[in-house]
Amino acid sequence: MTGKCADQVVLDMWHVVGAVEDMVPAKVKLTQLLGEPVALARDGSGNIHAWRPAPGLRHGQRFEPELASSPLPVKLAFGYVWTSLGTPKPDLFPIPEYAEPDRRNVHCATFQVHVSAPRAVENFLDMGHFPFVHTNYLGIEEKPEVKDYTVEISAERDEVLATKCKFFQPMAALSATGGMEVEYIYRVPHPYCAILYKSCPADETRLDVITIFLQPLDEEHVAANLLMSIVDHDSTDTAIKAFQQKIFGQDKPILENQIPKRLPLDPRAEMPVRADKSSISYRRWLTGKGITYGTIPAADATAA
Amino acid sequence: MSLASAMTDASLETRWFPIAASHDLPLRHVYHAQLLGQEFAVWRADDGFVNVWENRCLHRGVRLSLGHNLGDQLKCQYHGWLYSNRTSNCTYIPAHPENAPARLICNQVYPSVERHGLIWSSVNGTDAPQSLAAGDVAEGVVLRSIPVSEPADTVVEALSTQGDVPLKRVADFELAGNGVSVFVQPVDEGRAIIRGTASLAGEDKISFLRFHNDWMTRLRDRLEAKAGAAA
Numbered sequence: 001m002t003g004k005c006a007d008q009v010v011l012d013m014w015h016v017v018g019a020v021e022d023m024v025p026a027k028v029k030l031t032q033l034l035g036e037p038v039a040l041a042r043d044g045s046g047n048i049h050a051w052r053p054a055p056g057l058r059h060g061q062r063f064e065p066e067l068a069s070s071p072l073p074v075k076l077a078f079g080y081v082w083t084s085l086g087t088p089k090p091d092l093f094p095i096p097e098y099a100e101p102d103r104r105n106v107h108c109a110t111f112q113v114h115v116s117a118p119r120a121v122e123n124f125l126d127m128g129h130f131p132f133v134h135t136n137y138l139g140i141e142e143k144p145e146v147k148d149y150t151v152e153i154s155a156e157r158d159e160v161l162a163t164k165c166k167f168f169q170p171m172a173a174l175s176a177t178g179g180m181e182v183e184y185i186y187r188v189p190h191p192y193c194a195i196l197y198k199s200c201p202a203d204e205t206r207l208d209v210i211t212i213f214l215q216p217l218d219e220e221h222v223a224a225n226l227l228m229s230i231v232d233h234d235s236t237d238t239a240i241k242a243f244q245q246k247i248f249g250q251d252k253p254i255l256e257n258q259i260p261k262r263l264p265l266d267p268r269a270e271m272p273v274r275a276d277k278s279s280i281s282y283r284r285w286l287t288g289k290g291i292t293y294g295t296i297p298a299a300d301a302t303a304a
Numbered sequence: 305m306s307l308a309s310a311m312t313d314a315s316l317e318t319r320w321f322p323i324a325a326s327h328d329l330p331l332r333h334v335y336h337a338q339l340l341g342q343e344f345a346v347w348r349a350d351d352g353f354v355n356v357w358e359n360r361c362l363h364r365g366v367r368l369s370l371g372h373n374l375g376d377q378l379k380c381q382y383h384g385w386l387y388s389n390r391t392s393n394c395t396y397i398p399a400h401p402e403n404a405p406a407r408l409i410c411n412q413v414y415p416s417v418e419r420h421g422l423i424w425s426s427v428n429g430t431d432a433p434q435s436l437a438a439g440d441v442a443e444g445v446v447l448r449s450i451p452v453s454e455p456a457d458t459v460v461e462a463l464s465t466q467g468d469v470p471l472k473r474v475a476d477f478e479l480a481g482n483g484v485s486v487f488v489q490p491v492d493e494g495r496a497i498i499r500g501t502a503s504l505a506g507e508d509k510i511s512f513l514r515f516h517n518d519w520m521t522r523l524r525d526r527l528e529a530k531a532g533a534a535a
Contacts, residue, residue, distance in 0.1 A: 257370055272363070
């Protein structure tokens with residue numbers, strides 16, 4: 001259940017392994033990716049290394065270049081370190097907004113959660129829980145309706161895309177001054193990463209961007225990295241982080257109480273409604289890619 | 305037959321066990337119980353009926369024991385779906401307030417009987433037997449339940465040989481002696497809960513309950529320490 005990953009398609013992807021700003025200079029960071037140990041370090045010149053650690057390597061030990069004799073590829077993107085256990089394509093998915101000069105790009109938190117990465121992605125795509133889990137922030141119980149929206153799987157970009165999503169939110173962001181009908185766009189460009197765009201309370205011509213990048217520690221444990229890329233010239237970084245930490249702190253106990261922890265891909269395993277269109281598409285997209293890591297594929301769904 | 309082999313016996317699934325005490329179900333509470341590996345959400349409706357349901361919302365798998373007991377319905381904490389007392393039919397899906405849910409949305413329910421101050425259920429049982437216990441059940445007070453991280457058969461064996469009260473085995477998971485009835489609830493393959501009832505014979509109730517709580521707790525500690533040392 002918590003073994004290594006056998007999906008070549010997953011092994012060949014880039015996976016997040018932490019925020020650049022959280023890397024302690026010259027110290028070894030030991031972590032886990034897809035059930036396998038991975039070591040990371042930032043050297044004196046600021047270069048980041050990832051490698052398969054030899055037995056006995058200790059977390060926090062001083063970094064020496066000779067420790068990294070079995071290197072893994074490294075990519076820095078969106079303030080995070082990404083690596084791969086296989087042969088990754090050169091590029092990660094794009095988030096063009098991240099580079100806009102007036103955006104606040106804030107790494108809000110890394111939460112460890114006892115759940116599979118696909119369950120966490122699905123929760124991120126879900127509007128129906130706002131009134132019940134994020135009561136009086138992202139929804140109120142008097143307005144629970146999930147209006148019809150559009151979902152497509154973009155063949156060109158190979159991602160799930162949900163558009164025209166609308167939901168009434170009493171406090172959509174730190175910069176909100178009252179309730180508003182908020183418009184959302186969701187992208188799933190990676191089996192374990194999702195991005196949302198939502199109406200920006202500070203500038204109605206722009207969209208705030210919030211992402212969840214999941215590091216699959218194993219099939220049923222993740223480290224969830226939360227990034228905000230928003231237009232907000234007033235709030236402090238601390239306040240932006242605190243808001244997002246409060247929201248995800250409400251999601252965490254729900255995620256840790258989902259049974260089974262891996263995402264069932266058999267359409268009959270759970271009971272979706274129209275509001276779950278994006279979840280249905282996401283499960284279908286995972287099935288099409290043959291992703292078994294963190295999921296229960298349809299054929300053995302009854303084994304759950 | 306050893307209880308370890310009995311645990312894998314399908315006949316065990318039709319047997320009735322205590323899974324909670326009546327006092328575990330205060331007004332509008334939802335209690336998380338487990339029997340033979342199966343998790344239950346247990347809640348008493350305002351009409352007194354005790355619901356024992358699979359602890360899992362059909363929609364997205366969240367434990368219903370996180371939910372709210374509204375008195376006549378249980379509300380899932382994740383998306384506010386409402387499930388009816390007794391039938392467990394889903395009556396309301398807030399994401400689509402205008403549409404009535406399809407009638408087929410109905411949770412897995414388990415039978416329940418409240419007797420001797422305990423809530424009894426069965427993983428695969430139908431009608432409750434006339435007598436849930438093999439022997440006469442001591443009536444009066446319900447002892448504090450003692451969870452033990454050891455298999456049920458180990459716990460039964462220890463209770464019959466190492467207790468401060470002489471207990472005799474009446475049936476596989478049932479012991480009695482000195483006005484005390486003890487039932488061992490197999491939670492899963494490695495865990496059990498000791499439940500008991502007793503009749504008071506003039507003793508002070510609080511010190512009586514403390515006495516039984518103390519010796520059962522010490523028994524539990526010895527068992528778990530021994531298992532810890534062996535591991």
